[in-house]
Amino acid sequence: MQIIKEYVEENRQRFLHELFELLRFQSVSADPKYKDEVLKTADFVADKLKNSGANHVEVCPTEGYPIVYGEKIIDSSLPTVLVYGHYDVQPPDPIELWETPPFEPTLRDGKIYARGACDDKGQFYMHVKAFELMVHTNTLPCNIKFMIEGEEEVGSDNLGKFVAQNKERLKADVVLISDTSMISMENPSIETGLRGLAYMEVEVQGPIKDLHSGVYGGAVANPATILCQMIASLHDEHNHITIPGFYDGVINLSEEERKSLNDAPFDLEEYKKELSIDDVWGEAGYSTIERTGIRPTLEVNGIWGGYTGPGAKTVLPAKANAKISMRLVPGQDWRKISELFKNHFESIAPKSVKVKVIAHHGGTPYVTPTNSIAFKAAYKAIKDSFGKEPVPTRGGGSIPIVALFEEELGIKTVLMGFGLDSDSLHSPNEKYDVFNYYKGIETIPLFHKYFAEMSK
Amino acid sequence: MQIIKEYVEENRQRFLHELFELLRFQSVSADPKYKDEVLKTADFVADKLKNSGANHVEVCPTEGYPIVYGEKIIDSSLPTVLVYGHYDVQPPDPIELWETPPFEPTLRDGKIYARGACDDKGQFYMHVKAFELMVHTNTLPCNIKFMIEGEEEVGSDNLGKFVAQNKERLKADVVLISDTSMISMENPSIETGLRGLAYMEVEVQGPIKDLHSGVYGGAVANPATILCQMIASLHDEHNHITIPGFYDGVINLSEEERKSLNDAPFDLEEYKKELSIDDVWGEAGYSTIERTGIRPTLEVNGIWGGYTGPGAKTVLPAKANAKISMRLVPGQDWRKISELFKNHFESIAPKSVKVKVIAHHGGTPYVTPTNSIAFKAAYKAIKDSFGKEPVPTRGGGSIPIVALFEEELGIKTVLMGFGLDSDSLHSPNEKYDVFNYYKGIETIPLFHKYFAEMSK
Numbered sequence: 001m002q003i004i005k006e007y008v009e010e011n012r013q014r015f016l017h018e019l020f021e022l023l024r025f026q027s028v029s030a031d032p033k034y035k036d037e038v039l040k041t042a043d044f045v046a047d048k049l050k051n052s053g054a055n056h057v058e059v060c061p062t063e064g065y066p067i068v069y070g071e072k073i074i075d076s077s078l079p080t081v082l083v084y085g086h087y088d089v090q091p092p093d094p095i096e097l098w099e100t101p102p103f104e105p106t107l108r109d110g111k112i113y114a115r116g117a118c119d120d121k122g123q124f125y126m127h128v129k130a131f132e133l134m135v136h137t138n139t140l141p142c143n144i145k146f147m148i149e150g151e152e153e154v155g156s157d158n159l160g161k162f163v164a165q166n167k168e169r170l171k172a173d174v175v176l177i178s179d180t181s182m183i184s185m186e187n188p189s190i191e192t193g194l195r196g197l198a199y200m201e202v203e204v205q206g207p208i209k210d211l212h213s214g215v216y217g218g219a220v221a222n223p224a225t226i227l228c229q230m231i232a233s234l235h236d237e238h239n240h241i242t243i244p245g246f247y248d249g250v251i252n253l254s255e256e257e258r259k260s261l262n263d264a265p266f267d268l269e270e271y272k273k274e275l276s277i278d279d280v281w282g283e284a285g286y287s288t289i290e291r292t293g294i295r296p297t298l299e300v301n302g303i304w305g306g307y308t309g310p311g312a313k314t315v316l317p318a319k320a321n322a323k324i325s326m327r328l329v330p331g332q333d334w335r336k337i338s339e340l341f342k343n344h345f346e347s348i349a350p351k352s353v354k355v356k357v358i359a360h361h362g363g364t365p366y367v368t369p370t371n372s373i374a375f376k377a378a379y380k381a382i383k384d385s386f387g388k389e390p391v392p393t394r395g396g397g398s399i400p401i402v403a404l405f406e407e408e409l410g411i412k413t414v415l416m417g418f419g420l421d422s423d424s425l426h427s428p429n430e431k432y433d434v435f436n437y438y439k440g441i442e443t444i445p446l447f448h449k450y451f452a453e454m455s456k
Numbered sequence: 457m458q459i460i461k462e463y464v465e466e467n468r469q470r471f472l473h474e475l476f477e478l479l480r481f482q483s484v485s486a487d488p489k490y491k492d493e494v495l496k497t498a499d500f501v502a503d504k505l506k507n508s509g510a511n512h513v514e515v516c517p518t519e520g521y522p523i524v525y526g527e528k529i530i531d532s533s534l535p536t537v538l539v540y541g542h543y544d545v546q547p548p549d550p551i552e553l554w555e556t557p558p559f560e561p562t563l564r565d566g567k568i569y570a571r572g573a574c575d576d577k578g579q580f581y582m583h584v585k586a587f588e589l590m591v592h593t594n595t596l597p598c599n600i601k602f603m604i605e606g607e608e609e610v611g612s613d614n615l616g617k618f619v620a621q622n623k624e625r626l627k628a629d630v631v632l633i634s635d636t637s638m639i640s641m642e643n644p645s646i647e648t649g650l651r652g653l654a655y656m657e658v659e660v661q662g663p664i665k666d667l668h669s670g671v672y673g674g675a676v677a678n679p680a681t682i683l684c685q686m687i688a689s690l691h692d693e694h695n696h697i698t699i700p701g702f703y704d705g706v707i708n709l710s711e712e713e714r715k716s717l718n719d720a721p722f723d724l725e726e727y728k729k730e731l732s733i734d735d736v737w738g739e740a741g742y743s744t745i746e747r748t749g750i751r752p753t754l755e756v757n758g759i760w761g762g763y764t765g766p767g768a769k770t771v772l773p774a775k776a777n778a779k780i781s782m783r784l785v786p787g788q789d790w791r792k793i794s795e796l797f798k799n800h801f802e803s804i805a806p807k808s809v810k811v812k813v814i815a816h817h818g819g820t821p822y823v824t825p826t827n828s829i830a831f832k833a834a835y836k837a838i839k840d841s842f843g844k845e846p847v848p849t850r851g852g853g854s855i856p857i858v859a860l861f862e863e864e865l866g867i868k869t870v871l872m873g874f875g876l877d878s879d880s881l882h883s884p885n886e887k888y889d890v891f892n893y894y895k896g897i898e899t900i901p902l903f904h905k906y907f908a909e910m911s912k
Contacts, residue, residue: 029767030765030766030767030768030769031765031766031767032766090769090770090771091763091765091767091769093763093765093769094666097665097666153768153769154767154768155768181671195670197670197770199768199770201768206733207731207732207733208731208732208733209553209880209883209884209885210550210553210880210882210883210884211731211882211883212852212853212877212881212882212883213753213755213757213781213783213882214651214653214748214783214851214852214853214854215637215748215851215852215853215877215881216731216748216852216877217748217753217755217783217852218738218739218747218748218751218752218753218755218783218852219736219737219738219744219747219748220731220733220736220737220738221733221735221736221737222737222755222756224687224756224757224758224759224778225687225688225691225755225756227684227759228683228684228685228687228688228756228759229684229687229688229691231680231681231684231685231688232681232684232685232687232688232689233688235681235685275663275664275665275667275672275676276663276664277662277663277664277676277677277808277809278807278808278810279677279806279807279808280675280676280677280808281675281676281677281678281806281808282674282675283674288675291674291675292670292671292672292673292674292675295674296674297669297673297674299669299673299674299678299681299770299772300678300680300681300684300761300762300773300776301669301680301762301763301768301769301770301771301772301773302680302761302762302763302764302769302771302773303680303683303684303759303760303761303762303764303776304759304760304761304764305756305758305759305760306756306757306758306759306779307547307549307757307758307779308758308759308760308777308779309486309487309547309549310486310487310488311485311486311487311547311610311816312486312609312610312611312655312657312757312779312781312816312817313486313546313547313549313609313757313758313779313882314546314653314655314755314757314781314854314882315546315757315758315882315883316755316757317756317757317758320756320759321764322680323762323763323764323768323769325669325768325770327669327670327673327674350735350737351734351735352733352734352735352736352737353733354734360767360768361768395670395671396668396670396671396672396673396674397668397670397671398670398770421668421671421672424665424666425668425671426666426667426668426669426769426770426771427665427666427667427668427771428665428666429665
């Protein structure tokens with residue numbers, strides 16, 4: 001522990017400086033205009049892995065953005081940890097709400113503000129620096145492999161093929177990921193489940209062109225109105241989702257499991273205050289913790305149609321669109337849910353409009369075992385580092401590839417995240433506490449240590 | 457008639473050239489970035505009025521865009537016609553759907569394509585050129601006054617004050633406006649009514665910032681979903697509007713009036729084909745002609761919220777907005793309707809969101825008399841010019857100031873429009889037939905002739 005703290009202390013400034021360099025790359029995978037920046041980011045990550053002590057570093061091309069691979073094999077009889085992360089980030093929109101530019105990392109009150117600060121550059125880079133620490137202090141107790149991809153925010157389309165084609169190379173005993181949150185730094189926790197995802201885009205087409213709302217209004221179906229009606233119908237009055245078959249197969253928790261979940265520290269008043277809302281919302285019969293952890297949901301991520309500029313335009317728009325995504329829980333298959341959504345959405349469209357539904361991407365829900373060596377090692381590492389036992393929680397987010405690793409590589413994942421829900425992931429002013437960044441770098445070597453020891 | 461045709465023939469090219477000059481000005485009143493262009497347009501219109509023979513031409517400042525005034529008083533004992541028009545235009549959005557640039561007028565198949573080609577530059581400019589014709593051929597049979605404003609597309613906010621302050625100057629026997637449509641060139645018609653308008657903008661605010669839809673989805677009200685639910689609730693299953701009190705006072709037509717209205721030539725299959733829709737839509741119990749003519753409506757003119765860029769962003773947006781306008785019929789007061797909308801919309805908002813409602817502008821519905829000298833003069837002029845008796849129709853659009861003229865100046869309006877519903881007003885690829893433009897210039901002098909004769 002002492003050796004870890006000393007190394008971090010000596011290299012504080014450089015560790016932060018390197019992260020800032022990484023955050024300056026505008027690696028937005030969703031929007032093709034950032035393509036060059038995404039590619040440069042992959043090269044940067046490869047360089048840093050190399051400098052930190054990895055061998056066989058390679059920027060592996062895919063049909064989309066490349067996957068950065070690197071490894072250090074010290075002894076083939078020792079256990080191997082596969083670290084996964086992603087160097088791509090969410091779009092910075094709405095950009096005008098950022099207090100400082102999203103790609104110019106800025107320190108304020110001990111927090112790093114930048115797109116990707118927490119999700120996931122700040123978090124995966126802790127592993128690169130913890131790895132450097134173990135190499136330079138001669139404390140690396142196991143083999144380590146890195147796989148850092150550039151398409152996580154757009155559905156990891158090409159990762160599956162890569163994993164399938166590189167099973168030997170990726171062989172490991174556990175996947176370690178830091179891309180999730182803790183309850184707080186005072187209440188450390190480990191996520192034991194992730195929701196799946198089915199991301200759809202819909203288009204409702206009315207007349208062939210925008211019309212004058214006076215000349216045609218009232219007689220021609222307005223696709224914006226119809227889209228609203230269709231979206232409204234997707235929840236009933238109890239906020240249950242109305243898509244037929246949507247809940248089929250959902251694995252419900254036992255009363256005991258629900259109770260234990262609801263025992264996690266949670267202050268509803270604080271939650272509402274932080275978000276500046278007067279009331280929470282959600283499926284009848286479930287608590288806020290359950291609504292975000294163990295229940296599937298359906299959210300409108302974006303909606304647009306007609307005139308959205310300043311002032312007034314009396315138009316009956318030709319079409320209206322929405323991006324709608326569903327978070328899924330164990331027992332739901334994202335391909336089936338995407339299909340159910342598509343069929344249902346098409347079926348509820350009135351004859352006066354035409355509807356197009358496309359599936360963007362999806363991901364399978366996942367629950368990690370809490371009785372594995374890896375989970376126990378993570379538990380002990382956090383307990384040592386934070387001086388407090390971590391609470392197991394169920395995360396609301398999705399890392400679609402976790403299920404893939406199990407399928408293809410036959411190994412489990414540990415979600416050792418150091419973010420906070422308040423880090424504004426996917427939002428303007430995303431941040432990551434400098435404290436969490438260093439705390440992560442200190443905790444990770446302990447994980448490797450305990451994992452190697454317990455694996456003996 | 458011969459003298460008119462000859463003058464138009466001799467000046468064909470120049471008349472078109474001048475209209476093209478006018479159409480090149482980007483006089484979008486809704487968007488402040490076009491301010492200089494709007495102001496230049498006013499100066500251009502003033503110049504043209506002067507050159508065409510008007511006296512006392514003045515660009516009259518208002519708190520918004522100026523009103524261009526000009527007149528020619530030949531004998532105070534003769535009747536006076538007040539011509540109203542507007543030199544401002546709708547925004548060109550969505551600009552990418554224009555086949556040729558909106559502010560570079562282009563001739564294709566005998567049609568002028570440009571923003572404002574029909575609404576209202578092409579139509580009011582016919583009056584300027586018909587006026588020139590009458591002055592140059594010494595056939596002006598009455599006094600004429602022009603009032604061309606620059607804020608019609610944003611609610612004519614400053615016209616009321618101008619009219620109230622210039623009652624003496626604007627004294628006239630009739631207001632003549634070409635800013636409406638005919639059924640077709642083969643079926644000439646005169647609109648005898650206009651719908652009123654109440655244009656609202658709403659904002660639904662959920663959490664204080666955009667959130668990660670995985671971390672918060674299902675537990676925090678999504679303002680886009682809520683906005684959809686609120687908008688959906690504004691129509692019932694018969695497409696009646698649900699705002700309490702909305703229909704109070706609506707003057708219903710007699711069965712006879714409805715029958716006569718439905719006797720106008722109308723081909724439903726042609727209508728659907730032209731718009732490329734499989735079915736029409738609207739209030740149960742009314743025909744398409746009635747739905748756009750004599751019934752009030754509520755339309756979403758624009759809606760936006762969340763991520764609308766390419767690809768996927770799993771965000772729970774902080775807010776969602778919509779522009780919603782209502783067309784009103786005689787018996788409805790737009791100020792009262794705006795108030796009813798605001799109260800209702802605020803009342804249906806769940807506690808989990810905050811709602812803001814603002815009223816953009818409004819206009820009073822209007823029905824013109826068909827037994828006036830002015831209407832008879834218009835009827836005869838069109839009959840002469842088109843060789844066919846025009847059909848009286850009820851227009852779905854709104855020219856809010858028509859009611860104002862009656863209130864402030866005590867005079868009626870004649871709506872002698874030469875547009876077509878298919879002219880794509882407020883839409884991409886707005887057009888105006890060259891045929892209609894010249895036909896209008898030929899018909900207008902006949903109106904003045906008959907109006908002066910019948911007034912004796």
